[in-house]
Amino acid sequence: MIRSLLIANRGEIACRVIRTARRLGIRTVAVYSDADAQALHVRSADEAVHIGPSPVRESYLLGDRIIAAAKATGAEAIHPGYGFLSENAAFAQAVLDAGLIWVGPNPASITAMGLKDAAKKLMQEAGVPTTPGYLGEDQSEARLKAEADAIGYPVLIKAVAGGGGKGMRKVDDAADFLDALASCQREAASSFGNEQVLLEKWVTNPRHIEVQVFGDTHGNVVHLFERDCSLQRRHQKVIEEAPAPGMDAETRAAVCRAAVDAARAVDYVGAGTIEFIADGSEGLRADRIWFMEMNTRLQVEHPVTEEITGQDLVEWQLRVASGEPLPKAQDELSITGWAMETRLYAEDPAKGFLPSIGTLERFDIGPSYRTDTGVEQGAEISPFYDPMIAKLIAWGPDRDAARRKLAATLEATAIWPLKTNAGFLVKALHHPAFAEARLDTGLIAREGDALLPDATPSAAALARGAATLAAPGRIGGFRLNAAPRNEGRFLLDGEAVTVAVAPSDATNVATSAIVAEAGQVWQLLPWRAGGAGKADASDGAILSPMPGRIIAVAVTQGETVTKGQKLLTLEAMKMEHSLLAPFDGVVATLNAGEGGQVSEGTVLVKIEPAEAA
Structure with missing residues (x-):
């Protein structure tokens, strides 16, 4: 060892x-x-x-x-x-x-599976089913456009060296192909140093099914069953679970056998994941599941496999790397219960899921079956790395039990002052389609605003927070010797609110209160402490939402723009963010140049109404 x-x-x-x-x-x-x-x-x-x-x-x-x-x-x-x-x-x-x-695996195996086009060709030779598409060396715009037209829209553009949802664009119409291709290639070059792409037919009702495989230096290869990672946002996994809902024994055997064949084709050693895309329009069927790619490493979502199999996959990695045989043979592995995992991010769903950076002044995770994290209270979420705060994992005897446990953990989670996606995840877990396992990778995109968390807390939650601030004579709107309940004025995240609450007789009163509900957190301040509230932000000033680099400027000073038009593209937190015109008008000020580094809060563009320009 x-x-x-x-x-x-x-x-x-x-x-x-x-x-x-x-x-x-x-x-x-x-x-x-x-x-x-x-x-x-x-x-x-x-x-x-x-x-x-x-x-x-x-x-x-x-x-x-x-x-x-x-x-x-x-x-x-x-x-x-x-x-x-x-x-x-x-x-x-x-x-x-x-x-x-x-x-980890042999370098030759990483190379063989590292480029998606070469990997697909290798899988075709090994008899593993693959999706229809284009894998050619000719990367000219004309050839790629012609191939996309021949495949038929919608089509998926994927960076051959990509992963994690980056360097990937779905194109619904031929007129949008070249713009999407340029954006995909730019992101691929930035993230992976390789702008080459492949094309795939977009699968109807797609589900993302992946199989955990393991090989050793003694010629043994096993699978540890499948995971379903279909709930995704912008091609990034949101909630993962094991096993896959609706997977019957016959289909499981076929898919897992294909995964093992794929691993054997590259003499695989160590932990790996074979990712498949399934057409779920008629349920999971072996003849409608195709190889997508192989991840030659441990996956973020490996805990759900550990929880249903009772195995420690990191221990397996260390034993295999030490030259030992696999700890278990295939017939010694089985599935027990159901596990779900979600990724808790420092990001603001109300602002297009922009990362939220700063200090975790409060970091309270609700009662959790398992929490994997690399931070603690007082830690910094910096702009340099992925903004994941923790992975929350739940296990139960069946899917609904695991789902409810995970939702309960998120509902009791309170993180401040950073924004998180906890409220969004609560909504997703309780959504009827997810609860009933009617899954496909487009569910979140279709539901849109229905999955966004509530913008304000309930009256009951507000009243609980206000009670800690409502000392007699302290809060605007309260009178001494008043009736048992009064309406007090407060600031909720800078916005004025009126709350019905009983004044407290406490003498040691907090200067602020945290209001937490269903994974969402707000700060409540006394009216006098907060002043007059927020200023109007709809003045046409486009500010950088975080530190980053300008990678594209789509307008010039003096240009007339329309509401929703892309003004520029900011690269930050390993993602591209488009900044759009808030209303029809004219670019009065342009303080952004391609390649420039900007700080959070910097005014990049100022739009003025056409009549004012």
């Missing part, structure tokens, strides 16, 4: 690996950037090494520094986690060349 391990990652997955390593008696080494100097994974490891500034290109993506850290600390092995360098074949080979153990 490996005796010392460096984790070439950060946050939740680094903490997850450290937890298993500690249980196995393995010494751990963390690496960290400037932004992560006080991070939980750094303090959880036995030793930690600083590897550079905060941007990932200057720290977590520098393989030579990570290998040097392993050598300097006497680590025998490197675990890459997920993301960053986890699927980088060159880094894996460099680890091996340095005389270290690579906790």
Whole structure:
């Protein structure tokens, strides 16, 4: 067994690996950037090494520094986690060349499955069913447009080196293809250093089914059953579960057999995931499920597989990397109960899910079956990394029990002052289509605003918060010796509200109150403490919602624009964000140039009504 391990990652997955390593008696080494100097994974490891500034290109993506850290600390092995360098074949080979153990698949397997077009060709040769599409070397606009027209719309553009929903665009109409292609290629080049794409037919009623596979150095390959990751937003998974709803034994056997065949085709060693797309219009059927891609690493959603099988997949990784055979044979693995996982993000659903950065002044997760996190109260959610706060996992004897447990955890979660998607997730878990397992990857997009959390708390929740502020004579609108209940004026997240509440006789009264309900959190202030409330923000000033880089400017100063027209594109938190005109008017001020770095709150564009210009 490996005796010392460096984790070439950060946050939740680094903490997850450290937890298993500690249980196995393995010494751990963390690496960290400037932004992560006080991070939980750094303090959880036995030793930690600083590897550079905060941007990932200057720290977590520098393989030579990570290998040097392993050598300097006497680590025998490197675990890459997920993301960053986890699927980088060159880094894996460099680890091996340095005389270290690579906790992952062979570099050749990573290379074989790393490019989606080459992987699909390989799977076709292995007899694994694949979706119709274009995998050609000719990447000219004309050829790609012609192939898309031939496939028929809607069509999906995918970066061949992509993952995590990046470098992917659905195109519904031929007229939109070239714009979508340019955006996809730009994002792919930025995220993966490779702008090459493939095309796939968009599947009707698509469901995302994936199978966990594991191989060892003794020629054994097994599957640990399937997961359903169909609930997605912009191609990114929102809620994952295992097993897949509606999967009968015959279909499960066929899909899992195909996954094992795919792994064997590349002599796979370690943890991997074979992702399939299913046409769910007639339920799950073996002849309507096709290979999409293979992730040659541990998946974010691996806990749901652990919970239904009773296996620790990180332990499996470490044992396989140590040269041991797989801990279990196929006939020793079975499914028990149901598990669901969701990703709790620091983001604001009311503002297009823009990341919310800052300090976690309050970090209360509701009663949880399992919480995997890399942060704690007082931690910073920085603009440099993915804004995931935690993974919440629930297990139950059946799907509905797991769903209800997960919803209850989110409903009791209170995080402040950062905005989170907890309220959105509560709505999703309770939505009739999800509750009844009527799943497809377009569910969230179709429902739109119906899944957005309530903008204001209920009267009962407001009254509970106001009661802590309602000392006699303290709150505007209260009178001494008044009737038992009064209407008090408060500020709720800066907006004036009137609340019916009984004045308190308390002498030690809070200066503010947190109102929490169904995963949503608001701050309530006394009227006098808050002043006159928010100013009107509809003045045409377009501010940068976060620090980032301008990657495209679509207008010029003096240009006439219409409401909803794209003005510019900001790249931040590894995503592209389009900033739009709030109303018809003229670009009076333009303070943004392509390639420029901007701070949060910077006025980038000022739109004036046409008559005022």
